[in-house]
Amino acid sequence: MRVLITGGAKELGRAFSEVLGAQGHRLVITGRDEKALDAAEAELKARGVDVSAHVADLGDPDATPKLIESLGGIDVLVNNGALGGPVGPTWQVDENEWWHTFEVNLRGTAFAANAAIRTMTSGRIINVVSNAGVHRWPYVTAYSVSKAAVIKLTENLAIELKHRPIAALSYDPGMVDVGLMRRGATMESDDPDQQRISEWARSQRDAGRFTPLEQSVDLLARIVSGEFDHRSGGLITPQDG
Numbered sequence: 702m703r704v705l706i707t708g709g710a711k712e713l714g715r716a717f718s719e720v721l722g723a724q725g726h727r728l729v730i731t732g733r734d735e736k737a738l739d740a741a742e743a744e745l746k747a748r749g750v751d752v753s754a755h756v757a758d759l760g761d762p763d764a765t766p767k768l769i770e771s772l773g774g775i776d777v778l779v780n781n782g783a784l785g786g787p788v789g790p791t792w793q794v795d796e797n798e799w800w801h802t803f804e805v806n807l808r809g810t811a812f813a814a815n816a817a818i819r820t821m822t823s824g825r826i827i828n829v830v831s832n833a834g835v836h837r838w839p840y841v842t843a844y845s846v847s848k849a850a851v852i853k854l855t856e857n858l859a860i861e862l863k864h865r866p867i868a869a870l871s872y873d874p875g876m877v878d879v880g881l882m883r884r885g886a887t888m889e890s891d892d893p894d895q896q897r898i899s900e901w902a903r904s905q906r907d908a909g910r911f912t913p914l915e916q917s918v919d920l921l922a923r924i925v926s927g928e929f930d931h932r933s934g935g936l937i938t939p940q941d942g
Contacts, residue, residue, distance in 0.1 A: 702726050702727070702776035702777055702824075702925070703726070703727045703728075703729065703772070703774075703775045703776050703777070704721055704726045704727070704728055704729070704775065704776065704777040704778075704779060704925060705728075705729040705730075705731065705768075705769065705772075705775045705777070705778050705779065705817070706718055706721070706728065706729070706730050706731070706779040706781055707731050707732070707757070707759060707765060707778075707779065707780055707781050707782035707809075707813060708731070708732050708759075708781045708782030708783065709728070709729075709730030709731060709732065709741070709754075709779075709781065710730055710732045710734065710737040710738045710740070710741035710742075710754065711732065711734065711737050711741075712879050713781065713829075713874060713877060713879050713914075713917070713918075714730070714732070714779075714781045714782065715741060716879065716914055716917075716918045717779060717781060717918055717921055718730055718741065718745060718750075718752070719745070719918075720918040720919065720921070720922050721921075721922060721925060722745050722748065722750030722751075722752060723748070723750070724922060726751075726777075726925070727751040727752075728745070728750060728751065728752040728753070729752070729753055729754075729755065729768075729772065729775065730742070730752060730753075730754050730755075731754070731755050731756070731757040731765060731768065731782070732754075732756070732757070732782065733756065733757075733758045733760075735756050738754035738755070738756060739754065741754060742754035755768050759782045759783075759805045759806075759809025759810070759813070760801065760804055760805045760809065762804075762808055762809070762812050763812075765809065765812065765813040765816065766812050766813065766815065766816035767816075769813065769816040769817055769820060770816060770819075770820060772820075773820070774820040774821060774822070775817055775820065775821070775824070776821070776823075776824040776825075777824050777825050777826075777827065777925050778813060778814060778817040778824075778825075778826050778827065779827045779829065779921070779925070780809075780810045780813055780814060780826070780827065780828045780829060780851075781829045782805070782809065783805060783806045783810075783829070783844075783847075783848075784801070784802045784805045784806060784843075784844070785802075785841065785844050786798070786799065786802035786806075786841060786842075786843030786844040786847070787799055787802070787841075787843060788840055788841055788892075788894050788895050788898055789840055789892075789894040790840065790894070791842045794843075798843075799842075799843045800843075802843035802844060802847055803843065803846075803847045803850075806843075806844070806847035806848065806850075806851065807847045807850045807851060807854070810828055810851050810854070811854055814826045814828070814854075814858060814869070818858075818862070818867060821867050822866075823865075823866035823867060824866075824867055824868075825867065825868040825869070825870065825924070825925070825927065825930060826855075826858065826867065826868070826869045826870070827870050827871075827872050827921070827924055827925065828851050828852075828854070828855050828869070828870070828871050828872065829871075829872050829873075829874060830848045830851050830852050830855075830871045830872065830873050830936070831844070831845075831848045831873055832873055832875075832876070833845040833848050833849075834846075834847075834848030834849040834850075834851065834852045834871075834873075835849070835852070835873070835936070840894050840897060840898060841898065851871065852871045852936060855869050855870065855871040855934060855936075856934045858934075859933040859934025859935075860934065862933070863933075868927075868929075868930040868933040869933055869934060870924060870929060870930075870932065870933060870934070870935060870936075870937055871935070871936040871937065872920075872921060872924055872936075872937045872938075873936060873937070873938045873939070874912065874917035874918075874920070874921065874939070875911070875912025875916070875917055875938065875939040876902075876906075876910060876911045876912060877911060877912050877913075877914050877917050878906065878911050878914065879914055912939045916939055916942055917939065919942070920937070920939060920941065920942040923942070924937055929941070
């Protein structure tokens with residue numbers, strides 16, 4: 702299958718790319734960091750993976766849709782790219798930065814999904830979300846609320862697609878020791894709000910609530926394979942693995 706992974710060159714997205722590539726999927730990976738994309742493409746190709754890398758910023762509403770249309774169709778879209786957004790009380794953070802998080806996490810996800818659906822005859826849309834979209838995550842409200850919106854978007858897409866062989870699923874990979882959670886757990890800052898987030902992330906890690914990275918990526922691979930298509934519209938979490 703041809704699988705497009707947004708944010709597929711770094712952190713959790715890179716782990717997704719490695720596992721899916723090793724399983725023989727043809728990969729298209731995107732992101733903003735051209736240097737990281739070039740490095741990921743070279744390393745994956747060296748392992749025999751069929752992969753192409755493309756610069757496409759989810760903050761640009763046209764970039765990913767144009768790429769998908771130029772490919773002539775994909776089988777699976779993994780909407781993984783996202784911003785963590787500003788940290789602090791909602792009324793104190795930069796409002797433009799707060800809203801930009803929605804432009805990437807919600808609009809970028811929605812427009813990529815729309816473009817994929819327009820070109821698909823069958824397949825699946827997998828929107829990577831977070832526990833932050835289900836439960837309150839104060840002091841990171843842009844991230845939390847945007848992920849909640851993506852979960853609701855996925856539910857609606859699934860109903861609209863019920864007469865087509867295209868599944869739409871939300872996937873919460875759990876709190877993994879990579880990306881946003883690793884940065885949170887290792888962050889050193891004099892800012893009291895960032896200290897609060899860092900202390901919480903460390904407490905979750907130390908309490909054993911992090912999900913092993915291997916478990917997260919293996920479950921994503923199962924979703925890509927179609928194992929959970931019968932749950933279109935639903936939220937898949939590590940507990941389902």
